[in-house]
Amino acid sequence: MKNNKIFYFIVSLIVAIFFVLLLGLKEEKNYSPQSENKKLNNSISLKELYSGKNIFLNDLLLENELNLINIWASWCLPCKAEHPYLINLNERFDINLIGINYKDNLDNSKKFLSDLGNPYDEVLVDSDGIKSIELGAIGVPETYLINNEYKIIKKFIGPLDQDDYENIISLIKK
């Protein structure tokens, strides 16, 4: 008797998995975190934090400067910790720093920037986090170094520390 229940349970489980996967086949296949050394997907567009205008991420990348993308959120404590490094970077060096605000409340994120200073040249809002995942984010904060071919050449996962900071500076100075 007990075995019968297990049997029906397993069969229905397998059938359920089958249907989920069947539906999965029909989904659009944009679930592909971009790994390092791949070109940025040129279809990523997001709203700007203050104006609310839709902007393509690739349009913000500059040919003659080092491009950094920083994924952050006001609720994320490590982001606070790395914030001074970002401010320093943007004040002292020629660098194009683009912020992507990850799954955040707009008021909180604006307050975060007005309290701690805004190091970003542009801030884009990724309210559901999908575009960040497409970029390859695992969590916040993450910082990507991008070359002029729109390739991610280096990923800093987690908050930037002194070593990462010096590493970025060494790249800018050249």
Add this chain to the structure above:
Amino acid sequence: MINQIGAYSLYICLFVSVYLILKSYISSKNFDKKIDQTFFATLSVQLFMTILSFFTLVFAFVFSDFSNITVFNNSHTLKPLFYKISGTWGNHEGSLLLWLLVLTFFLFIFFVTSKKMNVRYRILTILFQEIIILGFLLFILFTSNPFLNIFPIPDEGLGLNPILQDPALAIHPPLLYVGYVGTSIIFSASLAALITKTVDNVWASHIKNWILISWIFLSVGILLGSIWAYYELGWGGFWFWDPVENVSLMPWFCLTALLHSIIVLKNRNVFHSWTVILSITTFSLSMSGTFLVRSGILNSIHTFANDPSRGVFILTFLLFLVLLAVFIFFFNQKNFPDTYQRSFLVSRETSILINNWFMMFFLSVVLVGTAYPIFLEVINDAKISVGPPFYHKLIVPFLIPFLFFMALGPNIKWIKDKVKKLNISQIIFLILSFVISFFIVLNTNTNYLFSTLLFTFSFYLFFNVINSFQKKNSNLSQKVSHLGFSIFMLSILFNGILSKENSANMKVGDEINFLNKKLIFENVKVESDSNFKKLVGEFKLNDNGKIIHFKPEIRVYSQPETITSEADISSTLFSDNFLVFSLIKNDGFFNVRYQHKPLMIWIWISVLLMSLGGVFSFFKLNEK
């Protein structure tokens, strides 16, 4: 012409397959004591036809016959011969043909090597295996026929993905397939044994060889993929927890569990139903792996087919096989021999069961990490990304008890043993391991209690295995494999805490200093090879007086146009020095990444050692 030969031989296979299914079904109902000679004849015909069809495709690739659409899409006259041949299975259609070839080949080998076994068991194994073969044949012929014509015949092909033009990757798929397909024999045979009520120690020692073959090939196949990722992807890692890597790891965990439980079945005649469940699960995981990789549900370099009808076919076929297995399992469950034998808590059986629990746990972690994002997206339309931290956090802590039990298990006797076994030498090993680990971790300023414990138990396992080599009674293959695993753990740990990395933008003539080393960018040359052009960088590293020259490359392939970075790695037994450079701007600057990775080569050697243990066991070297 050549396309017709290939295609018609596949149709002949299809008829043979249908014939064999009917024939074996009927013979299994009213079986007589002797097996019909027609089985041998028809199986030989099928094998011959598959070989013919496969070599037809190889031939078309070698001679660049662009009237074949598969060759047109995946080859080019300028490709070196070796990659023309490997191009045969470097695409969706050809790789399926290879699957089919291994399927029929294994069935044939099974048939000729199982003469001592029960007649009905052999016939039923043929039945189940032919069902799988038929499924693959239908899949090949109706959704992915490699022998389609193209007219007018083009002069030149479209090329093979250059990132796949690599010796390790050329032989990685065939090895992995042998591993995967080997599990199909285990699946068919365990269903057959279940129906014929022959799941017992005789069956266990017969099927153990198939488990070993699959396990050895799967291990080496995964190893090659990993080596390839290490030097081709240019990021210095060897395992990325990419979904496609994970799908090959899942059957491996399952197969490793099966390899251990079959030993218990063989020696003690217990764990019948568990062994059968593992056999079914292993094959289902191999098939799901094929489904996930080939259907395009996961996006990756391995995804050849983005045609949804193919995905639907594999999925339906997979559902059919799994349901078939589940039905057969539940309706024949009462057939398990009633040979209850009492086992005690402290016994070899328990220690192997513990291995199985851990394997199942690791398997579930990887399964959740791989499948959950797909499920979540379908059900909730939400996207999550599961990365290395997830796997590390869930797997690494559990390695500590795993290593401990792995060290103790082989010392424990069958049926019942005394707890007093923890004698003085064990305590000395443990203390010694702890002291060594403590100083290692201390000197690397990663003063985690955690790394100390991991090191301690890895050393503890290592010492135990080394010690066991003195004893004559325990078996050689187990010792070699476990030694391999302990070296694997130690080299990963050393590699993890002692790796150093530096990246900088440099132009020719630049010199940078870091970590007491001096790196000079001496020159860049442009060279061309038969099917690509390359920029070769010349670097000199001065590491405290020791000079290492590096020549990393940036390759520009023309067919299709792709740029890849080839790292230059100088390997010694102690460490790897890894250097890769890539273009950043057009003003002469390159991004240069240098990595120092200690004991890297031991990761590969240790996996080979583990597999070697399997080879020893296969050739029965430990029974002498």
